[in-house]
Amino acid sequence: MAPKIILYTNHICPWAHRAHIALKELGLDYEEVIIDLDTPREPWYLEINPRGLVPTISYNGTIIPESGIVAQLLADAHPSHLVPPSNTEAGAIQRARISFFVDTFFTKVWPHAFAAQKAGSDEERSAASEALVAAIENNNVEDLLYPEGAGSGPFFRGAEKLTQVEVLTGSFLLRLLSLHRYGLLAAELPCLLEERTPRFWKWASEVVKQESVNYIWDEERVGTRTAKKIKALAQK
Numbered sequence: 001m002a003p004k005i006i007l008y009t010n011h012i013c014p015w016a017h018r019a020h021i022a023l024k025e026l027g028l029d030y031e032e033v034i035i036d037l038d039t040p041r042e043p044w045y046l047e048i049n050p051r052g053l054v055p056t057i058s059y060n061g062t063i064i065p066e067s068g069i070v071a072q073l074l075a076d077a078h079p080s081h082l083v084p085p086s087n088t089e090a091g092a093i094q095r096a097r098i099s100f101f102v103d104t105f106f107t108k109v110w111p112h113a114f115a116a117q118k119a120g121s122d123e124e125r126s127a128a129s130e131a132l133v134a135a136i137e138n139n140n141v142e143d144l145l146y147p148e149g150a151g152s153g154p155f156f157r158g159a160e161k162l163t164q165v166e167v168l169t170g171s172f173l174l175r176l177l178s179l180h181r182y183g184l185l186a187a188e189l190p191c192l193l194e195e196r197t198p199r200f201w202k203w204a205s206e207v208v209k210q211e212s213v214n215y216i217w218d219e220e221r222v223g224t225r226t227a228k229k230i231k232a233l234a235q236k
């Protein structure tokens, strides 16, 4: 029987967005409850998730917070192309590779995008964007994505369909490829990525085209809101 799923979310949140990608990829129906992030969390939501963050999922009545854990629960409960089962050596190794790639993305690459968004000047923003491209080069991200001898598809390790890597990074790739239009990343970043890290660029460009990745995405809303928030922070 199909599970009863309620997703507590907000479409502007890249972490919550991960759950939307997983649910769509797995073809699971869900009810969505939008949590207003501009006002203090209401007591009923704090009872569901005392951290007050989105996303949280109710899966057949069991409450699970934290985007990475939500995505893992969905992938484990619904075996699919996203991630192989862990009870074979090949499956366990693929899971380890997924985790290592995602770790590399979030500890080595994404922090520079975050720094660029918070930069106080164009020079600082350009330096952070340059550091981001250098991090992709220096951490062999392209070889992790497309190692020799792997498949020839567009996704992680040449998969033909999305994997858990894209579930966990897709919402951030959407931002990486568009926030320069709102002054949050250097204007030259897309060119730098395309010239210096073409396999990463091709991967990211393909990921953001997928319906499961972009069906809740509102670039204008996220771009203008993030720019406004960062300006307000700088004036404090």
Ligand SMILES: N[C@@H](CCC(=O)N[C@@H](CS)C(=O)NCC(=O)O)C(=O)O
Residues within 6 Å of the ligand: 012, 013, 014, 015, 016, 037, 052, 053, 054, 055, 065, 066, 067, 068
């Ligand atoms: N580690 C959490 C991070 C989630 C998170 O930071 N969510 C933000 C929105 S993007 C949030 O709920 N913020 C609440 C607030 O700022 O009051 C996860 O992966 O689920």
